[in-house]
Amino acid sequence: MGGDCWTQTGPYQPDLAAAFRRAQEVQLAEDDHGFTGTTVEELWRDPEWHEYIFTGGTGTVLDQPGMIDAGDLSNDGPYMRPLTDEEVRAWAPDGLPTFADWEAALDSGRLDFPDRGQGRCTVLHTDGEPTHIGYWGVTSD
Template sequence: MGGNCWTDTGPYQEDLAAAFRRAQAEELAADDHGFGAGRTAEELWRDPDWQEYILTGGTGSVLDFPLMTDAADPDDGPFLRPLTEAEIRAFAPGGRPTLAEWDAALDDGRLDFPDRAQGRCTVLYTDGEPTGIGYWGCTAD
């Protein structure tokens, strides 16, 4: 089997890790994937059954990652990583990608989907102001 690629967006927060946790909480509120309402992503990732669920199928969402790493960290685990400035400028030369630029870059291959069990995120802008966060990744299966 190969991983399934996915995309999503969420509201902007200056603290990207806090925005990631918020996106996870919202995703869990919409669908707990049969693991019981009221549990946080952190709690789920301590559950071996959740780990097995993610690593053999996944949710196709921000729930597939236990944590966000630094933009400069290597890609060697099931983590969400923000893009580096160079990665952003490669598809959005002005450094402030809009939702439309992000979508187009994913569609035409200027922005790649990461390898299986990895995710990315970047701030999205409207009229030069940060207004959202784009999330995308690939499931582990």
């Protein structure tokens, strides 16, 4: 099977890793996928969660255990990685992409989905101010 592409947004926080963790907590509260009463950290220590993610996944920010640095281009592992400034400017030349810019870039292929099991994120702007974070990825299956 091939991985499925997914997108979602969450509120902006200057600390992207903290924003990502918050987006995961919100997503888990909305749907725990049968892993009731478990935190995100506990999920990623559970071999049953690994099996669940690597054979299907959630198609959400829950599919990655954590965030790596934007400059880590190794593509190794199921991690969320913010785009570098250069990567953002390739599809949003002003460096201040809006939700509409992000959506259009994904739809047109100017912004690629990552490899299976990986996620990407970028800050989205409204009237030039950061307001949201766009997350996208591909399931592992």
